[in-house]
Amino acid sequence: MFVVFTGVSKKLETASKKAGCQSLQLWVKSASNHMYWVAASSGEDSELKLDKWKSIMNHIADKHTGHSDRFPKCAHGPIGERCWLEAGSKPYKVMDGIITSSYLLRDIGQLSPLYQTYYLEVFHNVVNHFAPKSIHFFHRAMLVRMYLSALHFNENSDKQQARTKEGRLQWRVNYPKAKKGATAAVKQVKVENTYGTFFIY
Numbered sequence: 001m002f003v004v005f006t007g008v009s010k011k012l013e014t015a016s017k018k019a020g021c022q023s024l025q026l027w028v029k030s031a032s033n034h035m036y037w038v039a040a041s042s043g044e045d046s047e048l049k050l051d052k053w054k055s056i057m058n059h060i061a062d063k064h065t066g067h068s069d070r071f072p073k074c075a076h077g078p079i080g081e082r083c084w085l086e087a088g089s090k091p092y093k094v095m096d097g098i099i100t101s102s103y104l105l106r107d108i109g110q111l112s113p114l115y116q117t118y119y120l121e122v123f124h125n126v127v128n129h130f131a132p133k134s135i136h137f138f139h140r141a142m143l144v145r146m147y148l149s150a151l152h153f154n155e156n157s158d159k160q161q162a163r164t165k166e167g168r169l170q171w172r173v174n175y176p177k178a179k180k181g182a183t184a185a186v187k188q189v190k191v192e193n194t195y196g197t198f199f200i201y
């Protein structure tokens, strides 16, 4: 799954370095967001996922209606000026080649609903904690660290939101690094981790 998400971003990033294609840089984040939205909003409906996904090629050319029977118009509200691409221009064609490649379309149809992706992401973070990529571990050590990751994840991944003494739900403001701290997001404060299933940390 991650391969699909990161693969498109990387391909667009690389393509934006081609002569005359710098404008693609401005659509990398949008394409990635769009993919998450397609995964999150379509259930198991592969056809709908594909129709939604392909609509981005109209959207980037400032065309927001007339996409397809299943997904006739963009779901966003009124939208301001963007760096629209002209249909048929070089960057448009390059992006089209990436967005509608047969390999990618096959994967898009099989995207899981978002919650699965979210938990996989959380699990990857846990693995990174117990087995940092910067350190080399031999097979047995790696295996044990994977076991620890799985135990920790199973015990703590479905935690309740923390409450104050007065019983109010706790929240915090987060500045995601991926957005270089420029965007704030409100996140739930979770109850503390527990370590009941193992003792080494």
Ligand SMILES: [Zn+2]
Residues within 6 Å of the ligand: 059, 063, 064, 074, 075, 076
């Ligand atoms: Zn649109």
